[in-house]
Amino acid sequence: MFKTIEKVLLLQDIDIFSFASTRHLAELAQVCRGRTVQPAEVIFDRGDECQTLYLLVEGTVDLTDEQGSRRPARKQCLDLWDFFSEGRHAMRAEATDEGTLLEVTYEDVMDILTAEPELSIALLKYLARAGRALASGGQTDLEVSGRDNAGRRSSGASGRW
Secondary structure (H helix, E strand, O other), rough: OOOOOHHHHHHOOOHHHHHOOHHHHHHHHHHHHEEEOOOOEEEEEEEEEEEEEEEEEOOOOEEEEOOOOOOEEEOEEEEEHHOOOEOOOOOOOEEOOEEEEEEEHHHHHHHHHHOHHHHHHHHHHHHHHHHHHOOOOOOOOHHHHHHHOOOOOHHHHOOOO
């Protein structure tokens, strides 16, 4: 579906990789599988086992929690917390329009993070900023994504690794 370089460019727009170097994104891109989703297609349902990291690179997906509250998702990881907790999906993800996902298996992600500790540190930086933003009751582009308001990488996300 996509060449490796195209996947790298798509991954650069996903916030969780805002602190990752291009080299690390290239390694991740090699194991990502692209998939087109259609409107109303259920990507995963609440309670499903979480064995795949779903990265929404095009389109919109509704995430619905157990109370039925919906929020739209665009250009983001759909299941980050569930994936790393090795649990089950806490939400339902349903495409609202045609979109594109990059999918990575749990095993592939763990292999890359084990082989590339710098990528693990980049993800921890993102998670720390996201946690800080949530704890303070708000979120700014720079605090969570390492990008300024124009979408450029901040100096902390220069990819020095």
